[in-house]
Amino acid sequence: MPGAALLPSTAPAVVAHAAGDLRIEDIPLAAPASDEAVIEVAFGGICGSDLHYWLHGAAGESVLKAPMILGHEIVGTVLQSAADGTGPAAGTRVAVHPATPGPGSVPYPEDRPNLSPGCTYLGSAARFPHTDGAFSRYTALPARMLRALPDHLGLRTAALVEPAAVAWHAVSRAGEVKGKTALVIGSGPIGALAVAVLKRAGARRIVAVDMHAKPLEIARAVGADRVLRGDETEAIEAVAADVVIESSGSHHGLASAMKGAVRGGKVVMVGLLPSGPQPVLISLAITRELELLGSFRFNDEIDDVIAALADGTLFVDPVVTHTFPLDDGLEAFDVARNSAASGKVLLDFRPDAGA
Numbered sequence: 001m002p003g004a005a006l007l008p009s010t011a012p013a014v015v016a017h018a019a020g021d022l023r024i025e026d027i028p029l030a031a032p033a034s035d036e037a038v039i040e041v042a043f044g045g046i047c048g049s050d051l052h053y054w055l056h057g058a059a060g061e062s063v064l065k066a067p068m069i070l071g072h073e074i075v076g077t078v079l080q081s082a083a084d085g086t087g088p089a090a091g092t093r094v095a096v097h098p099a100t101p102g103p104g105s106v107p108y109p110e111d112r113p114n115l116s117p118g119c120t121y122l123g124s125a126a127r128f129p130h131t132d133g134a135f136s137r138y139t140a141l142p143a144r145m146l147r148a149l150p151d152h153l154g155l156r157t158a159a160l161v162e163p164a165a166v167a168w169h170a171v172s173r174a175g176e177v178k179g180k181t182a183l184v185i186g187s188g189p190i191g192a193l194a195v196a197v198l199k200r201a202g203a204r205r206i207v208a209v210d211m212h213a214k215p216l217e218i219a220r221a222v223g224a225d226r227v228l229r230g231d232e233t234e235a236i237e238a239v240a241a242d243v244v245i246e247s248s249g250s251h252h253g254l255a256s257a258m259k260g261a262v263r264g265g266k267v268v269m270v271g272l273l274p275s276g277p278q279p280v281l282i283s284l285a286i287t288r289e290l291e292l293l294g295s296f297r298f299n300d301e302i303d304d305v306i307a308a309l310a311d312g313t314l315f316v317d318p319v320v321t322h323t324f325p326l327d328d329g330l331e332a333f334d335v336a337r338n339s340a341a342s343g344k345v346l347l348d349f350r351p352d353a354g355a
Contacts, residue, residue, distance in 0.1 A: 007029055007038060007079070007080070007138060008029065008138070009028065009029060010026040010027060010028055010029060011026065011027060011029055011136050011137040011138045011139075012024060012025070012026055012027075012136070012137050012326055013025065013026070013027045013069050013135055013136035013137070014044075014069065014070050014071060014133075014135035014136075014326075014329050014347070015027065015067050015068065015069055015070070016050075016053040016054055016057075016064060016067065016068055016070050017064075017067045018057050018064060019054075019055065019056050019057030019058075019064075020054070020055070020057075022054045022070075022329075022330060022333060024326060024327065024329045024330065027069065027136060029138060029140075030140070032080070032082070032083075032140035033140070033142075034082065034083045034084045035082050035083075035084050035086060035087075035142055035143055035144075036082055036140040036141060036142055036143065037078050037079075037080060037081050037082045037087050037088065037140070037141060037142075037143050037146060038078070038079045038080035038138060038139070038140050039074075039076045039077065039078060039079065039094065039096075039134070039138065039139050039140075039141055039146075040076050040077050040078075040079045040137070040138055041074050041075075041076040041134060041135075041136060041137055041138065041139060041349040042075055042076045042077065042155045042159075042348070042349060042350055043074065043075050043076075043155055043156055043158075043159040043323075043346045043347065043348055043349065044071045044073055044074045044134070044135050044159070044346065044347045044349060045073035045074075045159050045160065045162070045163060045189075045344050045345070045346055045347075046073075046332060046333060046336040046344075046345045046346070046347065047071075047072065047073055047163070048188075048249075048272075049072075049123070049124075050070045050071060050123065050133075050135075050333070050336075051333065051336060051337055053068070053070060053123075053125065054070075054333055055337065058125070059124075059125065060272065060274070060275050061126075061275050062124055062125040062126040063125060064125050064130070065125065065128050065130070066128070066129070066130060068123065068125055068130040068132055068133070069123065069132040069133045069134070069135055069136060070123045070133045070135045071122065071123050071133035071134050071135030071136075071347075072096070072098035072121060072122035072123045072124075072133050072134065072162060073098075073159060073160075073161075073162040073163060074095075074096050074134045074135070074139075074159070074162075075093070075094065075095050075096070075149070075155045075158045075159050075161065076093070076094065076155070076349070077091065077092065077093050077094070078090050078091060078092045078093075078094060078146070079138065081143070082143040084143075086143040086144070087143025087144065087146050088143070088146050088148050092146075092148050092149075093148070093149045093151075093155060093158075094146040094147055094148055094149060095146075095147045095149055095158050095161040095162070095302065095306060096122070096134065096141060096145050096146060096147070096162070097145050097146075097147060097162075097165075097302050098121050098122035098123070098133075098134075098145065098162065099113070099114065099119055099120070099121050099297060100119065100120045100121075100131075100142070100145075101113035101114070101116040101118070101119045102116055102117075102118025102119050102120060103116065103117075103118050104116065104117030104118040105117065111299075112299060113299055114169075114296055114297045114298060114299050115296065121297070122134050122141075123135070135347065135349075136349075137326070137349045137351070147161075147302060147303065147306060149306065149310075150306070150310040152310065153306070153309055153310045156320065156323070156346065157309060157316065157317060157320075158306070158309065159320070159344075159346055160193065160309075160316050160319060160320065160344065161302060161305050161306055161309070162302070163189055163190055163193055163344070164193045164196070164197070164305045164309070164314070164316060165298040165301045165302040165304075165305045166190055166193070166270065166295075166297060166298055167190055167191075167193035167194040167196070167197050167245075167270070168197050168298065168301040168304060168305050169270075169295055169297065169298035169299070169301045170190075170194055170197075170245055170247070170268050170270040170295040171194055171197045171198055171201060171243075171245065171268070172301065173268045173293045173294075173295045174243040174245070174266045174268050174293065175266070177198055177201045177202065177203045177242075177243050178201060178202035178203070178204075179202065179203075179204045180203055180204055180241075180242035180243055181203070181204060181205045181206075181207070181239065181240065181241045181242050181243075181262075182198045182203040182205070182206045182207070182241055182242070182243045182244070182245065183206075183207045183208075183209070183236070183239050183241035183243070183244045183245070183257070183260045183261070184198070184206065184207070184208045184209065184219065184224070184244075184245045184247065185209045185230075185236075185244065185245070185246045185247065185248050185253045185254075185256050185257045185260070185271075186209070186210060186215075186246065186247040186248030186249065186250075186253050186271055187208045187209065187210035187215035187216055187218065187219040187224075187227075187247075188210070188215055188247065188248075188339055188343070189319055189343055189344040190247045190270060190271070191208065191210070191215070191219065191245065191247035191248070191271075192208075192215065192218045192219050192222055192316075192318075192319050192343060193222075193316060193319060194245045194247060194270070195208055195219050195222050195223050195224050196222040196223055196314055196315055196316050196319075197314065198223070198243075198245070199222065199223030199315075200308060200313050200314050200315075203243070205225050205226075206223055206224045206225050206226075207224065207225065207226045207227070207228060207239050207241065207260075208220070208224035208226075208227045208228070209227070209228045209229070209230055209232075209236060209253075209256065209260075210227075210229070210230060210248075211229060211230040211231070211340075212339065212340040212341075213340075214321075214340060214341055214342070214343070215339065215340075215343065216228075216229075218318050218319060218321070218343045221318035222315055222316060222318055222319065223315070230248075230252070230253070230256065233256070233259070236256050236259065236260045237259045237260055239260045240260070240261070240262040240265075241260055241261055241262060241265060242261075242262055242265050242266070243265065243266050243268070244257040244258075244260055244261045244265065244266070244267045244268065245257075245268050245270060246267060246268065246269045246270065246271050247270050247271040248271045249271030249272050249273055250271070250273070251273065251278045251279050251280065253271060254267075254269065254271075254273070254278075254280060254281075255279075255280075255281050257269075258280075258281050258284045258285060258288075258290060259281070259284065261288070261290055263288040263289065263290075264288065264289050264290070265288075265290055265291070266290070266291045266293060267285075267290055267291065267292050267293065268293045268294075268295050269292065269293065269294055269295060270295040318343070319343050319344045320343060320344045320345075320346055321342050321343040321344065321345065322335050322336075322342055322343075322345045322346070323345075323346045323347075323348055324345070324346070324347055324348065325347075325348050325353035326347055326348065326349050326353065327353075329347055332345050332346075332347055333345075
């Protein structure tokens, strides 16, 4: 294949072997399929699911049964374009849409492929064999996953494209937010990005909530008008938000979201709660006629995010708090697990990183 000689036979990657067993190790590089491009990865953002695979050997009901390369929030440069002529040319800087919608026996809306029952995602153990992620210095990905980046959009900022698309999808689930009061429960990376998206969408007032000072500092930097600690229950209830984004992924956060919503308001649940029964103040949803809306991953919002980052209307830079070279990847994961002291933590896969 033309250009194949440019590739080494192995590349360093981040591999989860089991709970508590995370390794930076060389992996063999297979020849790309005809519809795959080879990407030289620049940055990768550590997601909550990556942390769960490391810490627990599972993310929800997706349990590791074999070693798996982590990572789905990546940006880089096309080193070798797809042999079938699809996708961006070599030298193009790209972000990645990590989903592959797939059919299944359960029906779903055709315009919402994120809900397709056969959907796979980079770095997911939901099926076996697992779907390897892209935390590798070089990775081969289907050309359809690649989104070209404008020349003036820096790769470090573009590393937030995937999680920002998750936040964008969540805000869009609430409908029109211009001129409305918005409450964000949980100001980790997704919550902070939701604040930024709400700001861009014209929310009149944005209140962000978290238990720790650092996430609240980030939320204010990207557009929150007011910040509250999670234990300021009376102040949260007094917000009376038209729209609430619940991104804490805890039943305590969901309770705060429902109490902080105005009667007739909307509560969008993007924080993934643990599997199994959860205590919910469902009586409030009934008597206040609240609309409870789920939000899962995203669809084509990634294109809107890239455009908004490129034209400067979506400001997200403060969300990235740490960047580590790949060689220090284990330290990066340890920092990322401490949500009280970090926002989004990036891995720098470039060979000269940290030099």
